[in-house]
Amino acid sequence: MAGILVYAEVRNGAVRKASLEAVSEAARLTKELGGSVSAVLVGAAPANAGEVLGKAGASEVIALAGPKFTQYSGDGYAAAIHKVAAQMQPTAIFVASTPQGKDLAPQVAVLTHAGVASDCVGFTVAGGKLLAKRPVYAGKATLTVKAAESLLVATLRPNVFAQTDAGAPVAVTTREAGEVSLRAVVKEVLAAVANKLDVTEAPVVVSGGRGMKGPEHWGLLEALATAFGNAAVGASRAVVDAGWRPHDEQVGQTGKTVSPTLYIACGISGAIQHLAGMSSSRVIVAINKDPEAPIFKVADYGIVGDVFEVLPVLTEEVRRLRAAS
Ligand SMILES: Cc1cc2nc3c(=O)[nH]c(=O)nc-3n(C[C@H](O)[C@H](O)[C@H](O)COP(=O)(O)OP(=O)(O)OC[C@H]3O[C@@H](n4cnc5c(N)ncnc54)[C@H](O)[C@@H]3O)c2cc1C
Structure with a gap:
């Protein structure tokens, strides 16, 4: 063998x-x-x-x-x-x-x-x-x-x-390797943003959907990601299609497939095409004000609430716990 x-x-x-x-x-x-x-x-x-x-x-x-x-x-x-x-x-x-x-x-x-x-x-x-x-x-x-x-x-x-x-x-x-003919070579790789953690590699992914209401509120997600220290920020396709976030952050069927240790879905409904890209995450936390949102069917922990109220509290708590450890 x-x-x-x-x-x-x-x-x-x-x-x-x-x-x-x-x-x-x-x-x-x-x-x-x-x-x-x-x-x-x-x-x-x-x-x-x-x-x-x-x-x-x-x-x-x-x-x-x-x-x-x-x-x-x-x-x-x-x-x-x-x-x-x-x-x-x-x-x-x-x-x-x-x-x-x-x-x-x-x-x-x-x-x-x-x-x-x-x-x-x-x-x-x-x-x-x-x-x-x-x-x-x-x-x-x-x-x-x-x-x-x-x-x-x-x-x-x-x-x-x-x-x-x-x-x-x-x-x-x-x-x-011997004689190998190369018909196509990658000439250059342009990284979108230097040192940005990729959603496919980060142990923690904090993703935002249309419930975030606009790109001006992404600072809330970035603050939570920074509090974790090892988190990347992702997005639903609705958000990417609206031009709020770049496509390289999109999670789902027509975006990237992620399997982090922790996935936090903020204001994301949980459409099947989004679940296709994140349902193999080890622990899923969903924050959504609609208790019937499909994301709660795959979530290990669900928070029924307004992202604008929950995110600052969650960020502060993560900061406090990390500072104490
Ligand atoms: C062929 C195809 C491929 C697709 N590929 C992808 C893909 O790769 N990735 C992807 O994500 N989608 C994909 N989609 C789109 C998908 O079907 C959904 O339309 C999309 O995921 C919805 O994005 P969303 O959850 O951000 O928005 P919405 O469905 O509009 O959900 C917004 C959610 O936010 C909640 N909300 C609103 N306000 C608040 C608040 N203040 N606090 C808390 N919660 C709030 C609402 O209750 C709602 O559940 C694809 C669709 C098709 C047809």
Whole structure:
């Protein structure tokens, strides 16, 4: 058994947390499936790549080097990963379900003639086969899929799988990727706002909907996010469509899928398309003045009240608790 190959995505000089989660989940699964976890990254490896990937559960870390790998290229990266997979013959290839991962995974699947399961939120092993769970119909149902081919390519939803650090650091092996033609390369990435925490990565997301009444009241949400210290501010589509907030903050079916430890929905009704993007959050708090609002059906804690009264009190309480701890 060759085990699981995990693509380790590097962003801003560091391996992404979502990739470390994928490595840890792969390590958990190989205990039942057999084999070990190999992490592969393309281009220059961050200095601590062997340490963080080894601790997350990888037994080996391969950095694929090539003069062309200075910027991401879907077809080029897929071709390089395919070469490693052809040698290793893994049971599965895991990729974090980030924008880059969503672009890369299907291209890897085509080259490796594998089945692909996207945005997975759970895995089990039955009869020596890997089964993947993924939400469908905007999160209303969960599908369990098994690859018809011997290899499964899966993308893993960030923040859903636990990252462990029980492993030991490993050395990074650099391999030449060989001749790979790149038909498309990303020339430049323009970050909307520098140092802004992304809703898909933040452990806490404070989201606002039409109940916030206008963009001039977003300071209330930002104050709560600042009080937490590790929170990002999100928005419903109604708010984005109205031009109150940028699209990169939109949570939902046509926005981003988030799975933070804590999601606070403020003045959001809870339409199915919004739930599709946040219902896998670990703890959901909803603040809405309408006790019948659908958001309360998925909320762990519901506050029936006016956001303009509740938010300042909540912010003050979070500040007080954090200062005391
Ligand atoms: C194809 C498609 C894709 C979509 N994709 C998305 C998506 O990705 N993300 C998304 O969010 N939506 C999406 N939508 C839109 C979705 O159907 C809803 O229209 C949208 O989520 C509603 O946004 P909202 O909850 O902010 O506004 P509303 O539905 O208008 O809800 C506002 C809520 O605020 C409450 N409220 C009002 N005043 C206060 C107050 N003072 N204090 C407390 N509560 C108050 C109200 O009781 C109400 O529940 C999509 C729709 C379609 C058709």
